[in-house]
Amino acid sequence: MNILKNKAAIVTGAASGIGRASAMLFAAExxxxxxxxxxxxxxxxxxxxxxxxxxxxxxxxxSSAEKDVAAAVATAVREYGGLDVCFANAGISGGLVPFLExxxxxxxxxxxxxxxxxxLLAKYAALEMVKxxxxxxxxxxxxxxxxxxxxxxxxxxxKAGVVSLTQTIANQLSGTGVRINAICPGLxxxxxxxxxxxxxxxxxxxxxxxxxxxxxxxGNPSEIAAAALFLASDASSYVNGQAIAVDGGxxxxxxxxxxxx
Numbered sequence: 001m002n003i004l005k006n007k008a009a010i011v012t013g014a015a016s017g018i019g020r021a022s023a024m025l026f027a028a029e030x031x032x033x034x035x036x037x038x039x040x041x042x043x044x045x046x047x048x049x050x051x052x053x054x055x056x057x058x059x060x061x062x063s064s065a066e067k068d069v070a071a072a073v074a075t076a077v078r079e080y081g082g083l084d085v086c087f088a089n090a091g092i093s094g095g096l097v098p099f100l101e102x103x104x105x106x107x108x109x110x111x112x113x114x115x116x117x118x119x120l121l122a123k124y125a126a127l128e129m130v131k132x133x134x135x136x137x138x139x140x141x142x143x144x145x146x147x148x149x150x151x152x153x154x155x156x157x158x159k160a161g162v163v164s165l166t167q168t169i170a171n172q173l174s175g176t177g178v179r180i181n182a183i184c185p186g187l188x189x190x191x192x193x194x195x196x197x198x199x200x201x202x203x204x205x206x207x208x209x210x211x212x213x214x215x216x217x218x219g220n221p222s223e224i225a226a227a228a229l230f231l232a233s234d235a236s237s238y239v240n241g242q243a244i245a246v247d248g249g250x251x252x253x254x255x256x257x258x259x260x261x
Contacts, residue, residue: 005030008080012063013090015039021221027054063090064117086125114158137180170241186247213248
């Protein structure tokens with residue numbers, strides 16, 4: 001359909017999961033994509049895009065390092081002539097460490113990747129987009145950033161920070177033509193959530209994963225990628241400063257375990 005025809009995009013955390021699915025969908029819809037990740041598997045994402053006839057450049061870089069983020073944006077502008085879309089998706093969970101056992105070191109590392117990295121990409125992307133008077137910045141937050149119960153303390157705090165960052169930046173960029181929105185995924189099967197799925201499969205309880213949301217299932221990276229495509233495209237031209245939950249309806253209520261007769 002070429003929804004993103006002639007647009008240039010950056011996707012971080014693109015070695016797997018939501019990032020890979022989004023980068024491949026963006027490219028399939030006509031975008032030229034810079035894919036970035038610390039993991040070397042990001043090369044496979046770019047190779048898959050090129051094999052399908054798309055355009056992609058892989059960068060093995062740290063999305064929480066300012067020099068790497070600046071270099072990634074410069075690469076997109078140099079190679080593709082500008083930057084229309086950026087998806088600040090890279091993140092880590094940090095595991096479910098009890099609050100009283102949490103350390104400042106782990107807390108700091110999670111904030112650095114999940115929140116500071118998002119800030120850096122938004123800043124450097126906006127510097128280019130403001131010149132063009134258009135652009136869409138997308139951030140991966142989480143339902144864990146909306147309320148308790150979906151992640152550890154530092155992860156949840158970092159994702160709440162992404163929601164606030166999105167709202168604040170939208171207003172800071174008022175009148176520039178640049179939009180910024182966040183996606184709040186529910187439980188999605190990715191590398192980050194693999195331990196949850198592996199434990200459930202070992203216990204034979206895979207069918208119960210996601211049972212607390214009204215759709216009563218977990219989500220797939222492609223479903224988050226579809227939301228990212230909407231926000232990247234002109235179809236969302238009047239959507240700005242929002243944190244959109246893509247969670248099967250989980251955040252619509254205070255979930256309870258439903259008894260089965």
